[in-house]
Amino acid sequence: MRYWLMKSEPNEFSIDDLYLRPNQTEQWDGVRNYQARNMMRDEMKNGDPVFFYHSNCDVPGIVGLMRVTREGYPDHFAYDPEDKHHDPKSTPDAPRWFMVDVTFERKLNRTISLHELKTYADAELAEFALLRRGNRLSIMPVTQTQWEFILTLE
DNA sequence: GCCAACGTTGGC
């Protein structure tokens, strides 16, 4: 089992939106970055725990927990010319983009902000991908040690 | 294969 962090802008799709979805489950579509795609297509497995991270908002940070409930499958929204993330180079015969399904687990009692996480950047979270300079990936791996440490902050 | 131009992300 591996641990993950997935970013979303809360004005686009928030932890509360996930809570309100049928079965509290959402397909994580629209990712158009090869590294992130590879993680969804190849590495994320059913049952893997995921941090839900709110980005580009007043208080960026980890707001909840979810779980992978369907492993990588083609992001069919890429075929739709009307879709915001349409990609004519992705076809049903040769899908270029993939997504996973994630299911709500729980909200944290409070947001563990990016600001707070950074205070451990020279200690427990020295290797945390989120804190690496310039890292804009929307999906990133979390080690078990990092996962457990972050939850002790709650 | 190089690299300049351009677009996007996302914190501040």
Added chain:
DNA sequence: GCCAACGTTGGC
């Protein structure tokens, strides 16, 4: 709104 970081594109 600014801008640093960095991925992608496309001319050569």
